[in-house]
Amino acid sequence: xxxxxxxxxxxxxxxxxxxxxxxxxxxxxxxxxxxxxxxxxxxxxxxxxxxxxxxxxxxxxxxxxxxxxxxxxxxxxxxxxxxxxxxxxxxxxxxxxxxxxxxxxxxxxxxxxxxxxxxxxxxxxxxxxxxxxxxxxxxxxxxxxxxxxxxxxxxxxxxxxxxxxxxxxxxxxxxxxxxxxxxxxxxxxxxxxxxxxxxxxxxxxxxxxxxxxxxxxxxxxxxxxxxxxxxxxxxxxxxxxxxxxxxxxxxxxxxxxxxxxxxxxxxxxxxxxxxxxxxxxxxxxxxxxxxxxxxxxxxxxxxxxxxxxxxxxxxxxxxxxxxxxxxxxxxxxxxxxxxxxxxxxxxxxxxxxxxxxxxxxxxxxxxxxxxxxxxxxxxxxxxxxxxxxxxxxxxxxxxxxxxxxxxxxxxxxxxxxxxxxxxxxxxxxxxxxxxxxxxxxxxxxxxxxxxxxxxxxxxxxxxxxxxxxxxxxxxxxxxxxxxxxxxxxxxxxxxxxxxxxxxxxxxxxxxxxxxxxxxxxxxxxxxxxxxxxxxxxxxxxxxxxxxxxxxxxxxxxxxxxxxxxxxxxxxxxxxxxxxxx
Numbered sequence: 001x002x003x004x005x006x007x008x009x010x011x012x013x014x015x016x017x018x019x020x021x022x023x024x025x026x027x028x029x030x031x032x033x034x035x036x037x038x039x040x041x042x043x044x045x046x047x048x049x050x051x052x053x054x055x056x057x058x059x060x061x062x063x064x065x066x067x068x069x070x071x072x073x074x075x076x077x078x079x080x081x082x083x084x085x086x087x088x089x090x091x092x093x094x095x096x097x098x099x100x101x102x103x104x105x106x107x108x109x110x111x112x113x114x115x116x117x118x119x120x121x122x123x124x125x126x127x128x129x130x131x132x133x134x135x136x137x138x139x140x141x142x143x144x145x146x147x148x149x150x151x152x153x154x155x156x157x158x159x160x161x162x163x164x165x166x167x168x169x170x171x172x173x174x175x176x177x178x179x180x181x182x183x184x185x186x187x188x189x190x191x192x193x194x195x196x197x198x199x200x201x202x203x204x205x206x207x208x209x210x211x212x213x214x215x216x217x218x219x220x221x222x223x224x225x226x227x228x229x230x231x232x233x234x235x236x237x238x239x240x241x242x243x244x245x246x247x248x249x250x251x252x253x254x255x256x257x258x259x260x261x262x263x264x265x266x267x268x269x270x271x272x273x274x275x276x277x278x279x280x281x282x283x284x285x286x287x288x289x290x291x292x293x294x295x296x297x298x299x300x301x302x303x304x305x306x307x308x309x310x311x312x313x314x315x316x317x318x319x320x321x322x323x324x325x326x327x328x329x330x331x332x333x334x335x336x337x338x339x340x341x342x343x344x345x346x347x348x349x350x351x352x353x354x355x356x357x358x359x360x361x362x363x364x365x366x367x368x369x370x371x372x373x374x375x376x377x378x379x380x381x382x383x384x385x386x387x388x389x390x391x392x393x394x395x396x397x398x399x400x401x402x403x404x405x406x407x408x409x410x411x412x413x414x415x416x417x418x419x420x421x422x423x424x425x426x427x428x429x430x431x432x433x434x435x436x437x438x439x440x441x442x443x444x445x446x447x448x449x450x451x452x453x454x455x456x457x458x459x460x461x462x463x464x465x466x467x468x469x470x471x472x473x474x475x476x477x478x479x480x481x482x483x484x485x486x487x488x489x490x491x492x493x494x495x496x497x498x499x500x501x502x503x504x505x506x507x508x509x510x511x512x513x514x515x516x517x518x519x520x521x522x523x524x525x526x527x528x529x530x531x532x533x534x535x536x537x538x539x540x541x542x543x544x545x546x547x548x549x550x551x552x553x554x555x556x557x558x559x560x561x562x563x564x565x566x567x568x569x570x571x572x573x574x575x576x577x578x579x580x581x
Contacts, residue, residue, distance in 0.1 A: 044056060044057050068088070080357065080399055080400050081348055081354050081355065082397045082399045083352065084390075093550055094386035094389060094390060095383070095384050096382060098380070099330065099376060099377075099378055099379065100378060100379070108319070109318070110507055111250035111251065111252060112316060112509055113248050113250035113268075113314070113315050114248075115248055115311055115312065115313040116311050117221065117246060119247070121241065121245060122241045123216050123218070123240055124238065124239050124240070125215065125240055127152075127234075127237050128191045128234070129154075129159060129190045130158055131158070131230070132154065132229070133227055133229050133230075133237075134153045134154065134155050135152060136152050136223075136227050137149075137150050138223070141221065142219060142220065143219070144217075144220075145216075145220060148213055150212070151238070153210070154209065155209050159207075162183070166187070166197065167201070192210065193213065216242075217242065219240065219242075220239070221239045224237055225237060241311075244303075244304055245301050245303060246302050248268055248280065248315055250297070250298045250299070251298075252296050252298045253294065253503070254296075259319070260319065263281055266280050267280075268300065268315050268316070269315065270309075270314070272313065278308075280301060280302050282300055284298070284299040286299075293468060298317075300317070316508070327371050328372040329366065329369040330344065331384050332365065334382050336391060337402075337492075337493060337497070337500075341359060342360050342370075343357050344358055344375075346376075347383065357391075357394060357399070359375055360373075360376055430531060432487075436481055437478070437482065438534055438535050440476060441528060441529070441532055443473045444470060444525070445529065445555070447470035448470060448525055448555065450462070451467055451502075452555070455564035455565070456567055460509045461509065463505055463514050467503070467505035470498070470502040474499055477495065491528070491532070494524050494527055501518075502521055504520075504521075505517045505521070515546075519547055526555060530580055537581050538556070538557070538579070539555065540578035540580060541577060542574055543574035546563075546565035561573070
């Protein structure tokens with residue numbers, strides 16, 4: 001028995017000695033190796049541009065901000081979920097909102113329009129006999145004319161002969177009453193007043209000039225003839241509009257037509273009276289589409305007895321497109337597009353910035369929102385601002401993203417940025433595309449410059465018109481020229497963003513709203529020109545004070561800074577960040 005106890009003791013001592021000499025070392029080695037592995041896996045990224053990934057700290061090659069440690073992952077997350085740091089969330093201005101019920105404000109569709117005269121109430125003032133205009137009493141456009149007001153003196157040989165006939169018939173009216181009445185009827189057909197005829201009969205004198213009186217009341221919109229001109233029977237002398245009511249004509253985009261119907265209430269606002277809202281109803285929707293602008297005309301009649309609305313005045317119409325309060329709506333800023341797919345990002349944990357991509361099926365666009373048919377439920381919290389940043393973070397961490405449906409690490413195409421002040425510039429890889437595609441993209445860029453120039457001048461109307469042209473030029477870009485599948489897929493995403501943001505500018509005359517859309521339009525176009533090129537030098541410029549001091553980029557043909565986000569207020573605020581060639 002003692003022998004076995006001795007054996008056990010020796011074995012125990014051997015194990016303890018082995019652990020002392022080898023076990024601790026092994027553990028320390030493992031700890032050291034593990035630490036080295038963690039250390040080698042530590043990557044650095046930019047909170048504003050999470051697509052940037054570098055193995056060591058430094059400055060972001062895009063914006064120059066200090067890089068921060070990239071989020072390595074979080075326990076308890078599914079394979080499709082990923083996490084951002086609170087700091088990255090704040091700097092990128094990521095915002096979320098919970099889907100509860102249809103937001104009436106988000107479903108408001110804003111239409112741009114113009115006041116015109118009510119053509120149903122417009123009329124012409126003709127002359128009912130031939131002659132020469134010796135004198136006009138109404139000589140100015142816009143002059144108000146009352147019914148019965150003298151408007152012209154006319155010499156007419158035809159009337160001189162008729163007066164002679166009248167005097168003869170008047171003398172013989174007792175014996176020939178039918179002839180007398182027939183002659184008087186002729187004067188009535190010429191719209192000569194009975195008082196004028198009676199004066200001829202009383203005086204026995206033939207008048208060489210006759211006064212013409214207005215048969216209608218209204219504002220003169222056109223003067224057809226001048227003094228000394230000859231006029232034929234039935235020709236118009238004036239065109240007169242009754243402005244007690246006016247038309248408000250609005251442009252409705254092809255994709256919006258099904259949101260409107262006759263009898264629908266519309267609110268009209270104008271910059272001339274910013275504190276007032278005028279209510280009207282839709283009384284006409286043009287059955288024909290304008291093939292140049294891809295719009296139809298929607299019309300409402302406005303009461304204008306107080307003379308508030310002037311023909312030619314720009315107005316904005318606001319229509320609530322929400323017909324069912326039970327619909328599920330999401331802001332358009334929450335949606336990313338790639339081909340036929342629409343995706344949003346959901347915040348899966350209310351107290352932690354953990355996100356996951358979700359494909360959704362969308363219905364109609366209602367104002368600044370989309371109807372959701374499938375993919376979301378009430379109570380879901382979705383990203384409504386900074387969606388592109390979230391998507392870039394998903395790509396960075398190898399999760400499902402807009403361009404990467406199945407997940408896995410991908411290269412974003414922005415791992416380097418060719419800047420003017422970068423020590424070792426690395427050019428973003430550019431797709432090889434046809435020359436014709438370059439030319440079509442340059443047409444889009446030229447339209448973009450027109451928007452930029454209009455915003456520099458604080459001219460919302462010019463910006464709106466230029467944005468419509470950008471939309472038309474985007475429709476003419478031939479995507480079949482992109483034979484490379486990656487180039488085609490990349491353009492599909494950018495084209496949707498360019499269409500949405502340019503349409504946002506075209507749908508409003510509020511210049512601050514236009515500038516918000518212009519900021520996003522610029523980001524899409526910067527990406528497009530860097531990846532596809534337009535065969536000319538382009539300056540990427542940046543203002544740190546734009547977008548509520550978050551900073552915003554834009555493109556320019558010249559190096560000189562002309563700030564589209566502030567116009568005259570801070571015309572030269574900004575700097576050139578990049579030259580794209």
